[in-house]
Amino acid sequence: MNGWTGQILRVNLTTKTFKIEAFSEEFALKWIGGRGFAVKILYDELAPGIDPLGPDNKFIVALGPIAGIPAPNTGKAVVAGKSPSTGGYGDGNLGTRVAEQLRKAGYDLLIVEGKAASPAMLYIEDDKVEFLPADAVWGKGTYETNDWIYAAYGKGVGVLNIGQAGENLVRYAVVRSLEGRAGGRTGMGAVMGSKLLKAIVVKGTKPIPQADPAGMKKVGYDDLREVNRIDKKTGWSIQSTNGVLAWCNEVAALPVRNFRKTHHPDAWKVDGERLNNARVATYGCPNCTMRCGITIHDDEGRESELDYENVALLGPNLEIFDLAQMGSLNYLCDDYGIDTMSAGCVLSFYADAIDHGAAAGDYGFNDPKGSKRLLGEIARRSSGIGDILAEGSMRAAHKFGRNSIDYAMQVKGLEVAAYNCKFIPGMALAFGVSPIGAHHKESWVITFELKQSVRESYGPEKAQKVVDLQRIRGGLFEFIVACRFPWIENGWSLENYPKYFKLVSGLDWTLDDFWTVSDRIYSLIKLFWLREYPGTDRKADYPPAVWFDPANVDTEGPIAGKHLEFDKYDGLLQHYYDIRGYDKRGIPTKATLARLGTAAEGRAAEKYGKLT
């Protein structure tokens, strides 16, 4: 079966056994890979209601047909499981050599089950699997762990590991790989930690089955050079993702002071221009020729790798406008293995809760020293407040009470990424309907809203754009498993992806064929949600209440006096459901499931929740 290795490696940590299983062509063609494979496996194999931090959850590494093959930005892997932050399906992607090495070892999917008796590391080399002790690095950060692995195996292996946050089941702990960055902000690091699985190391030596390997090699390397040429022309990677910070500040979309403010006169101090000036080195994922990882020296002299999301949420959102101080918080998050975005939102929520009398503590905005201390307490759950904040802002708000849930910046239990939607209806919708919680990777519509529509509109054009972007970003790039940046930042044509798919699989698919797969995957993520939350309704797709609050409006600037309007947002949400073929609760109808080929999965869900 060209395009896929056709094999799953299933490992059980409880019994220290493994099996190599074949998957069918039907499975491959229906779900393609990555997120598609992961949600189908988890839907079929997890009983509803299991504890995401218990041994019944499964940790999955899923790859796609072009993952690991030299071509634009294919050095990515999807990590997935039931999410400790949302209780629904959760995943994330990260740059890592595991993409190439796991496929060369002969697998498109790794499924880790059970729980080790003591801290463990998996070593996979082709058909060999070793269950090794990891006591030497248990309690250590991700940098030291990664170095420990490289010292034993060399730098050519693929590595996934966790820090103290994953070990201590912080609900927004991530999986790290120094060959890229971090992934799985839905708590995938905690899923690994719950299994006492400190690290996965992979080495493969086999060829990846391809229909036209010579053709793919030529096209892949030519296109890598072309993406590099385009990037040099556009200059995108001069500031990389943090170029957007200054723009967000200008158009009142920057999170400042727990999203209470949308812009700040000091924002320029942490913008892309300043980041580029402070650059120490540049890093990229495997198979990348437009590298986006800019490092600076933090206030303790360590190299810290920054992008827009972590600058905005650990900087202005905490009212910290010093790159070195903010860089230090980012370094700690990376070392502890905590998601930088959720960490920024959780800390800002705590400072806001203290301001509003819902919580007590010696902490506030513009407090880099206190922020460092708290990150350590969260990662280790070493204090009462650290233990509460390790649960995420939604659960902390339930503990604090006093309506603090209204300004806990999260949807479905996952904190929002760094776009302040106080008056950006379409982007608020994008966060609301992201099926894994408020992640920006599914859809990003702000520039469309301002350029092709108008900011005030709650019209169907915005709902359609959210769907279109979900199909590309949350669909195609997550199941074919490649980085979306060549396309979104440098205009690399989407038509290249059916071309690559044909070279590896021999199949002549169109983008429309891919969009059907995207919609199918989204429908199954929604069924997973329904099974976990049979009483779910459209309220699960509402963004944080503070964005609707007239008392929270800006008093000056481009959106002075403006806020989201509830009835209009609800109308926009209905447009989205209508386009998707979902009912009023936001669940796919039976007719939609039949159209997408997920009717059987729907029937399985009906034991738990009603379908219309």
Place this chain on the structure above:
Amino acid sequence: MKITVKLIGPFIQVFGFSEKALDVPEGTTADELIGLVSIDRSRPKIITRNGRAVVPDEALAEGDRVVISPIYSGG
């Protein structure tokens, strides 16, 4: 009339300035401003005036802050 022009992201390096104050004729439009500051018209971009998107033939006014940015896609 006096206006301020700010470039965003790589436009700073590509077009050679970060922010500048300009004295432009009354009634200058956003599109005409692009020519005045030698921005490549073929580059995809979004122009905002005091934080709100403008259309190319929109006339600018004294004291405006005009921001010219690549079309970001949100990382």
